[in-house]
Amino acid sequence: MRVLLIGSGGREHALAWKLAQSKRLTKLYVAPGNAGTAEVAENVSIDPADHAAVVGWAKANAIDFVVIGPDAPVVAGLGDDVRAAGIDCFGPSKAAGQLEGSKAFTKALCDEMGIPTAAYRKFDSAEQALAYARQRGAPIVIKADGLALGKGVTVAMHIAAAEHAIRDCFSGSFGASGASVVIEDFLEGEEASFFVLCDGETMLPLATAQDHKRAFDGDMGPNTGGMGAYSPAPVMTEELIAQTMREIIEPTARGMRTRGTPYQGVFYAGLMLTTSGPKLIEYNARFGDPETQVLMMRLDSDLLELLHATATGRLAGHEAKWKPEAALTTVLAAKGYPGEYKRGTPIGPLPAETADLVVFHAGTKREGDQLLSNGGRVLNVTTLVSTAAEAK
Numbered sequence: 001m002r003v004l005l006i007g008s009g010g011r012e013h014a015l016a017w018k019l020a021q022s023k024r025l026t027k028l029y030v031a032p033g034n035a036g037t038a039e040v041a042e043n044v045s046i047d048p049a050d051h052a053a054v055v056g057w058a059k060a061n062a063i064d065f066v067v068i069g070p071d072a073p074v075v076a077g078l079g080d081d082v083r084a085a086g087i088d089c090f091g092p093s094k095a096a097g098q099l100e101g102s103k104a105f106t107k108a109l110c111d112e113m114g115i116p117t118a119a120y121r122k123f124d125s126a127e128q129a130l131a132y133a134r135q136r137g138a139p140i141v142i143k144a145d146g147l148a149l150g151k152g153v154t155v156a157m158h159i160a161a162a163e164h165a166i167r168d169c170f171s172g173s174f175g176a177s178g179a180s181v182v183i184e185d186f187l188e189g190e191e192a193s194f195f196v197l198c199d200g201e202t203m204l205p206l207a208t209a210q211d212h213k214r215a216f217d218g219d220m221g222p223n224t225g226g227m228g229a230y231s232p233a234p235v236m237t238e239e240l241i242a243q244t245m246r247e248i249i250e251p252t253a254r255g256m257r258t259r260g261t262p263y264q265g266v267f268y269a270g271l272m273l274t275t276s277g278p279k280l281i282e283y284n285a286r287f288g289d290p291e292t293q294v295l296m297m298r299l300d301s302d303l304l305e306l307l308h309a310t311a312t313g314r315l316a317g318h319e320a321k322w323k324p325e326a327a328l329t330t331v332l333a334a335k336g337y338p339g340e341y342k343r344g345t346p347i348g349p350l351p352a353e354t355a356d357l358v359v360f361h362a363g364t365k366r367e368g369d370q371l372l373s374n375g376g377r378v379l380n381v382t383t384l385v386s387t388a389a390e391a392k
Contacts, residue, residue: 001304004058006042006048006078007069008034010331010380011289015069015303016041017358018296022304024166029061035371036361050075051081058087065183066090067309074265074285075101079298092285095261097363099252100285103145103182113251117280118184119271120325126170129181133162136185136354143282144169145180153223153380156292189274191281192233193291194241196249196269197306199315203253204306205245206320207298208236209291224338230328230388231294235273242279244271252283264310290380293360294327296335297384328391329382331362336378347371347378356384 001024001166005016013036020028020040031054033043048070058066066082068091070072075092078384091097098105103122110117122145123129133140133156136242142165144152152174156162162183169181195206211229215221236244249267256263268284268291287295296303300321309315343363350359350371363375383391 001025001064001308002062003029003065003067003304004044004054004061004063005030005033005037005067005069006054006073006151008032008037009070009289009375010360011287011292012069013037013360013362014296014380014382015067015287017360018299018303019067022302024302024304024308028268031057034356034361034374035364035366036359038366048078049076051076052076054078055081055085055087058082059085063087064364065304067295068305070285071100071138071286073321075147079367088308090265090307092263092265092294093261096210096256096263096265097285099256099263099283100294101146103143103181103282105243106280106283109252109255112272114254115242115248115251115280116277118187120182120184121145123181123310124179126166129166129170129183130163132183133166133171136183138162139186141184141186142169143182143184143369144146144174145182146176147172155223156374174251175192186280187272187274187281189272189279190235192227192271192278193288194236194244194249194269194271195287195291195295196245196267197315197320198249198263198267198311199310199313200253200255200257200264200322201313202315202316203245203267204310204320205241205249206266207231207290207295207322208233209294210235210240211288211291215333222338224333226288226290227331227333227377228329229288229291229294230326230391231291231298232322232326239272239277245270246277264313266310283366289362290329290331290377293358293380297327297329297358298323298325323384325356325384325386326388326391327382327384328388329360329380330392331377332379332381333377334363334373334375341376343372345373348374350379
């Protein structure tokens, strides 16, 4: 099978690394890729936002299957355009991708299907949002309604922080994504990430993970796209997984089918494990970053087979096997991230890949023989050993 993977980050290097191990693969391309994906696939210089260019290149190069990595192409409907051209594609439709593209869409679905989540309100004006936040009091959660590269969420422990976050959204910091704001009650508990493949009907639970969103140690500093992760998440017991499937994932899939927009892809459920059970914080409509890096280290099944079965409605009967060890990834970020940072700084020699250590590239490029930084999150040092503590 000839495969085109869309994306250029650490998630895409991890997916490419795992796809390259498939016996069903004949050729793997990544668009646009990075210095790491170039080691396991052939990078092609296509802008994922140019759907006509992606489709045209895929047809010209006899691509059998397109895998969409990042959130923006999912929400923009790249999957619809690829499928319209007669090419199989992993990634939900634009309509189903609203699960990630709009916090308000997901909250409305939760209301409709009785899915446990935090109480919320949506606002289109700063004045009304500020009044509501002051009335509810802190701690409180402020979210830009649309995509904001993992940075549009503020957990405000004081009203002053909530007011700043609301003004930030409406000032245009997140573009159109911040034109509406969702304000949620603060949930107490421990966070966990849960991944499930869904082909529209059949659901296949994958694995659990926990990530670290703050820039600095000790849960300090601004929110980022994710500074590290480990899998499995011990806090997610078999009982909690079954409860999450029953109360959150299955009603979501049922609700999407009922609306005429069946979900085909991966559910990435961000959960808060409260004293009254798991509650949905939000959905992502693609694999997480950096959670994918630890999931791919642990996955003992053929990723290409699982993704293609999901995309073509043939997931029934498949299973995902996992290595018993724990995987942990640590992000090496550019100085200043998630604020302003430099690109193009030289990167020294990296350790060789082994059975228990892989350095996935997130924001890198090559100029001649020199490896350079090319993003905020630069490298993901990922290990697989008996426990997460050892991995760290």
